Amino acid sequence: MTKRRKILLERKFPAKAKVTVGIGEHIMAETVIGQAQVSSGQRLVKIAQILEVRGSDVPKYLLKKEGERIYKGEILASRKTLFGTKACVSPNDGVFESIEGGIAMIKLLPVPVKVAAGAKGKVVQIKETAVIIEGEAAQVFGTLGIGFDREGAIKIVAKPDEFILPNLVDHTARDKILVGGACVGRTTIEKAVTLGVSGIVAGGISYRDYLSLGENSDIGVTILILEGFGIMPISSDLWEMLQKLENNYAFLSARERSLTVPLSFSNHAQMQKEIPAWKELAVGDKVKVIGSFITSKSIGKVVEIGKEAKLENGIIVQKATVKFNQKIEDLPSANLEILTE
């Protein structure tokens, strides 16, 4: 976790774009940095099936020619029957691209898209497909990532020790990055894909679900797992930071296993610099327990580092005594992660 650091944010355009900012220009998150014409793809219309004719007979019922501009609801083809007329209408605005085997291909019209910077900072490089912005951001690093890079505003949906149940994901989650929960399951992920959620950041996921989603594939939503496999409550230090970042625009990268939240002036004040590093465990260190079946111990403070001692299973380890909110426990020091401040 880094509460504030300098970053180079690569804002990619969805297609070739007309860049509207210049190198060295200071921009705000809402500044439009480019305009692109995004092709929305194509749709197939099964005319033969709708008109109930053979594919080879479709051309004689067509009312539009190949290459012709068509509009949503316009009749593409029709056939008179004993009981009236069967008609096939265009599902979208577009161009009637081709017909083959009774199936028409409608190429959807490009949609103009204005791309906002998403981060406050300075433009340092302009590429054909992206603008590089130098700015400051908070970053949270996880242990696992699935999917392509996606972005959206952060929406907290569950407490750190709860499950993200499907009912917590509704239409208001569209284009958002959902944060929270000790575990996210496949059903919730599938619902999120259906509703157009950008990303999910949770404490854990079961190994089964993780494998079933495909380790290196994209299922339409980006997932960042912060702690590990199983029911893994988000540790209180991360949770505290994520709560402060709610409603901020953020970038999820599964490849880098990170959630990057560009900072504005207002949240600069809330965030203090924190640099992650390895260090030798010492008395007074703030630590969290990792990888245990019981992970709700959360954050504690080392009060004593003992010599070698025997665990209940007989294994001899170097023990550390850790004081949590309610109790004091002896734990293997290798199972502790130091939280630097």
Place this chain on the structure above:
Amino acid sequence: MILKNNRAEFLIIDVGSAWSKGFLVNINRSFETIIKIEDKISLPTSIGQLDLTINLITNKFKLKEIPVILSGKLDGLALLARDNKYFWIEPEEAELSKNRFFGSQTLIFDAGAHLYNEVSKLSDIDRINSFLTEATSHIETENYIANKKIYPHLLPENNLQLQIEEGFSRLVLQKKLKQNTGALILTGGVLSNHPKMTSLILLVLDALDEEILQIYLDKEQFIPSLGVLLSFLKLNTTLRLQPEIINLGAAVQIGAREVILDSGDGGQKITIKEEDIVRLPAKEGVFLKLEFKRGSKKIVASLLGGSTGLFLDSRKKPINTGEVDTAQNLKWRAAVGEEK
């Protein structure tokens, strides 16, 4: 490398992907070659900041001006060795020296962090539960193993976690054992640190198919570093380690009801029930001759007694592929003499 007065002292640092080990060793080549481990330290590897762990290890021995030999597979180690004027041994070279030294009939089974990348199929991992003495769900076992891939340096905190790690080693060992394996050296991870040697014996017995094995335990986790030292000194001679690798005893998969065991007293006939494990006392260093039939083939095996004895296994293999049978598992653990 020339040893002054046939003696030398080195600090060998073996940097693993989870743990790094430092061994202060003393070599004496007067009558026989003796490699003595004077002191050792084991620390989690600070991935991304390797110098921290290495410095902590060297600092422990800083009063002694001794040459440091570094080896390991992680990127940046060779450069770190050069910058600190340490001797550097390529890990592949160390591996070759180690395998050459022990010979092709010895399997060195290292349960270090890399083990967790050897099996990832859920159906395989789910077989671990069959060997547990406490009930847990397949999902919890899968998650525990998967977390070991992310946090390989984590230590099992309770008996269940220990048995899950033990179970995973069993899965991998089953895949690695070959019929021509005569000796098995257990080292690394849960094996070197396991508090119960009889549990290790049972782990090996469960993995046995038709093998006859002499089982050793590298309690110090020194074998990988021994490869480094052999490479460095260009040694390929008989040598004595202090402390020695522990000879746990021998394990034999029996396909017959009757076995003749001769431990120098003329031989005795032993009858074994079907689906059973028999533990016979056999003192360390005592030669044992074992005769039995496997089908129509007569098998004669020469073995050595060890700290836990001789184990004859008449159970059909593979075993326990179904659901958890706690009572059965407890019975097998009792049969090998597992202390509670």
